[in-house]
Amino acid sequence: MAVPHQILIVTPISPVVIEGCGQIAPCLEASRDAVMSVEADLSTIRAMAVWDCIVDAAMLDRLPSLELVANFGVGYDKVDVAAATARGIAVTHSPGVLTEEVADLTLGLLLMTVRRLGEAERFVRAGRWASGPFPLSPTLRGRRVGILGMGRIGMAVARRLEGFGVEIAYCSRSLRTDAPYAYFPDATGLASAVDTLICLLPGGAGTRHAINAEILERLGPTGLLINVGRGSTVDEAALAEALRAGVIAAAGLDVFETEPLAGGPLTALENVVLLPHVGSASVHTRAAMGQLVVDNIAAWISGRPALTPTPESQAAGLLKSGLARRDS
Numbered sequence: 001m002a003v004p005h006q007i008l009i010v011t012p013i014s015p016v017v018i019e020g021c022g023q024i025a026p027c028l029e030a031s032r033d034a035v036m037s038v039e040a041d042l043s044t045i046r047a048m049a050v051w052d053c054i055v056d057a058a059m060l061d062r063l064p065s066l067e068l069v070a071n072f073g074v075g076y077d078k079v080d081v082a083a084a085t086a087r088g089i090a091v092t093h094s095p096g097v098l099t100e101e102v103a104d105l106t107l108g109l110l111l112m113t114v115r116r117l118g119e120a121e122r123f124v125r126a127g128r129w130a131s132g133p134f135p136l137s138p139t140l141r142g143r144r145v146g147i148l149g150m151g152r153i154g155m156a157v158a159r160r161l162e163g164f165g166v167e168i169a170y171c172s173r174s175l176r177t178d179a180p181y182a183y184f185p186d187a188t189g190l191a192s193a194v195d196t197l198i199c200l201l202p203g204g205a206g207t208r209h210a211i212n213a214e215i216l217e218r219l220g221p222t223g224l225l226i227n228v229g230r231g232s233t234v235d236e237a238a239l240a241e242a243l244r245a246g247v248i249a250a251a252g253l254d255v256f257e258t259e260p261l262a263g264g265p266l267t268a269l270e271n272v273v274l275l276p277h278v279g280s281a282s283v284h285t286r287a288a289m290g291q292l293v294v295d296n297i298a299a300w301i302s303g304r305p306a307l308t309p310t311p312e313s314q315a316a317g318l319l320k321s322g323l324a325r326r327d328s
Helices: 015-022 057-061 081-086 099-114 117-125 152-162 187-193 213-219 236-245 283-301 311-315
Strands: 007-010 027-030 047-050 068-071 090-092 144-148 167-171 182-184 196-199 224-227 250-253 272-274
Touching (some): 047 283, 081 090, 081 311, 090 283, 090 311, 099 117, 099 152, 099 196, 099 272, 144 152, 144 187, 167 187, 182 187, 187 213, 196 213, 213 224, 213 236, 236 250
Parallel strands (some): 007 027, 007 047, 047 068, 167 182, 196 224, 224 250, 250 272
């Protein structure tokens, strides 16, 4: 007799998750489309592992015994946390383990953008060096850098920036006593005070297009925008126009409103560096993220508290199996 599945692994996802969950309890691997099909029997699923997957109310309703959604990634804007909470379903994510990797990438993207390294590399490959030197670039020297979103990653970025001798300021929901930098309560004030803006905001309705035409204009013609948070936080149409018109000098983007990015006005511009959402994409860090997903599910199945519940799940008291409550 077949053993009922307890864990749903929505594919594609890291092999670390698949292998690790397989050692905890019987697992079912399925795509989101398969999960939503009427033939799928999901009545015994208690925990679900997901990555870059829309988890909405309709999907949750397909899983009548679900207690936990374990998200692979620190951002979980594709998971309808409100719908999960209303059903007594906890949500976990993977903060901490990717902090240093994303901070490293942020500084690399900043350097690529300000020193025009992507353009310089293309200049060499195109055989243009023989015709003369690459044009001089701007510099980090004397820049004032603002960090929009001062969480774990923001603090790690700030520590790295200190080594470059730049002025640092930040904007977050509240003043941090452990951040010895100038604080601004809103993005407009921050953008007015700096010429380089690093956006680390999470996604969601509350941050959509937080970087708009007004913010870009306040950065000025030598301004730089770096976005490694979520693509939805930047008005890409306004950004493309600002880059074309010289409202700001350049931008470096690792995230986009629609992913994967396939064409569009940004790809035609030389003064923007485009990366394919690789902030945490190293072998080491993705393995650590996968292991945290596994560890959260293992804790939950065994009746121990989840390791990294989202703030919403913490506020609702959805911390371990047996405490979950499901509205009738």
